[in-house]
Amino acid sequence: MAVQVPLWHHYLQALRSRAASRAQEHQRAEDVVLTLLERAHALDPRFLVDYSRDLEAFQFALRSSEGPLDVEVPLWVDAEALVIEQMGAAEAGDGLGCCRLGLPKEAAGLERWKADDVFEASPEGSAGCCGHIVPSKVLRVLKDLLVAAVVYCKHHGLITPGSLSADSLREEQLGLSLRVSSGWRTLHFNMVPVVRKRLRVPALEGAQLVPGFPEGALRGIVRQEVALVPAGAELWRVSTDYLLTRLLGALGCLRGHRLDSLSILDGVNCESWRDGGRSPGLTFGHLKMVLLWAAALFPAPEDWAELQGAVYRPLVVLLCCLATRNLPHFLHPERNLLQDTGLDLGALYQRVERFASQPEAALRIHATHLGRSPPPRVGSGLRALLQLPAGEPAYWATAYFDVLLDKFQAFNIQDEQRVSAMQSVFLKTKTLGAEER
Numbered sequence: 001m002a003v004q005v006p007l008w009h010h011y012l013q014a015l016r017s018r019a020a021s022r023a024q025e026h027q028r029a030e031d032v033v034l035t036l037l038e039r040a041h042a043l044d045p046r047f048l049v050d051y052s053r054d055l056e057a058f059q060f061a062l063r064s065s066e067g068p069l070d071v072e073v074p075l076w077v078d079a080e081a082l083v084i085e086q087m088g089a090a091e092a093g094d095g096l097g098c099c100r101l102g103l104p105k106e107a108a109g110l111e112r113w114k115a116d117d118v119f120e121a122s123p124e125g126s127a128g129c130c131g132h133i134v135p136s137k138v139l140r141v142l143k144d145l146l147v148a149a150v151v152y153c154k155h156h157g158l159i160t161p162g163s164l165s166a167d168s169l170r171e172e173q174l175g176l177s178l179r180v181s182s183g184w185r186t187l188h189f190n191m192v193p194v195v196r197k198r199l200r201v202p203a204l205e206g207a208q209l210v211p212g213f214p215e216g217a218l219r220g221i222v223r224q225e226v227a228l229v230p231a232g233a234e235l236w237r238v239s240t241d242y243l244l245t246r247l248l249g250a251l252g253c254l255r256g257h258r259l260d261s262l263s264i265l266d267g268v269n270c271e272s273w274r275d276g277g278r279s280p281g282l283t284f285g286h287l288k289m290v291l292l293w294a295a296a297l298f299p300a301p302e303d304w305a306e307l308q309g310a311v312y313r314p315l316v317v318l319l320c321c322l323a324t325r326n327l328p329h330f331l332h333p334e335r336n337l338l339q340d341t342g343l344d345l346g347a348l349y350q351r352v353e354r355f356a357s358q359p360e361a362a363l364r365i366h367a368t369h370l371g372r373s374p375p376p377r378v379g380s381g382l383r384a385l386l387q388l389p390a391g392e393p394a395y396w397a398t399a400y401f402d403v404l405l406d407k408f409q410a411f412n413i414q415d416e417q418r419v420s421a422m423q424s425v426f427l428k429t430k431t432l433g434a435e436e437r
Helices: 008-019 019-042 054-060 135-155 201-210 217-222 239-253 259-275 284-297 307-326 345-357 379-385 393-397 399-408 416-426 429-436
Strands: 068-074 082-087 098-103 120-122 127-133 176-182 185-197 228-232 238-239
Touching: 008 019, 008 259, 008 307, 019 068, 019 135, 019 176, 019 185, 054 068, 054 239, 054 259, 082 127, 098 238, 127 135, 135 176, 135 185, 135 228, 185 238, 217 239, 228 239, 239 259, 239 284, 239 379, 259 284, 259 345, 259 393, 284 307, 307 345
Parallel strands: 068 185
Antiparallel strands: 082 098, 098 127, 120 127, 176 185, 185 228, 228 238
16 A cells, blocks of 8 residues: 655655655756856956855755845955955845945055956045946956857857857946756856955844754854845945855754745745746745744744754744734844835735644645545634734734734644744734834
8 A cells, every 4th residue: 555645745855756856956057157257257357256156056056936145256365354344234144245346545455356347546645545346347247258158169169069159248336147058958048247354244243142053053154254245336335145045054964844844935935826937926035044044933843853843943933024024134123124125015924824723734745645635624713823914914913923823733833932933033023113103
């Protein structure tokens, strides 16, 4: 008699069965990108090739969605010799907002960055800097190099015919969009010039106190260089994308289903909540942020030991974020990642709540996978608690949320400090919303 595989595990197995082919497609497309960058470096040594892309491949393997994949293009510059000119006040706890990258008047070894194609001279008499590296000019140079690299590599047979064309390269405000065909799939890469520099990021240093991550992992991440990326035509900003991916990788070192829960929710988001990717909605980045919060708010190993329970932990956090219309950035909680997205958060809440109450419909890979009888649904008591009005954050800002968490009996949620921490972070939106009104 065939062994019945629980629906959650069946869905996860289906995602994993596609992982090998997706990894091959990603590798082929990435090889094309690296070949182009090698040619660009040969044409202009100021642009380097970063071969350490294991974290990006790891993150791609978790995804079902087809969003852009960032490719950092490091600039060959002595970053420690640059002058960081802060522009305006940094946000609370940020440590560094938007900035300009200045070239000191007397610094040696920076002559290549004083060329007119990437440099803008300061007015006579300016103190400290002779000028600045301009991100819009850097992007323009990189685009010209990549166009030339495409032509060269196609002419010399260095890339697979039909994998891409120079016409697919688009200049955007903060990077270059490049689409590469790999098998039947087309992958979208976002080429971003970066300046890597050791900077103190107070928000990341404070994150060392967050539970739920491997001991020492955060300390090692803090010591990493940060990436300064374009923030506009003239300005740069600190990017936390690499640091967040490192945090995600740290979770993969722990036992349990933390990363499996992210894979399942991303698959459901892509196929169900976003109608196969045809409708706007949450991104993989949103769900990654939700998992990081869930890992900190539910640090005990037993919280993640069982697959269904592991999925419901970030799911509860996501419902809370949608209800309060606030998803804080993990390293900069003052930033709301749901703000100005243009999403219908009320409708999205209803879709997520429907999945939480009756997950089997979204977990259906094929009708025959379900067998003759449908799998058991979420209990009626829990379903009633999940059906909270998305337009009324007050429900989430009271002890009612404690009741909701307590009703997840399989979750062993008995830590009052954990509940209080979740409320203090997510439910402050009620006060902020009142002030805005």
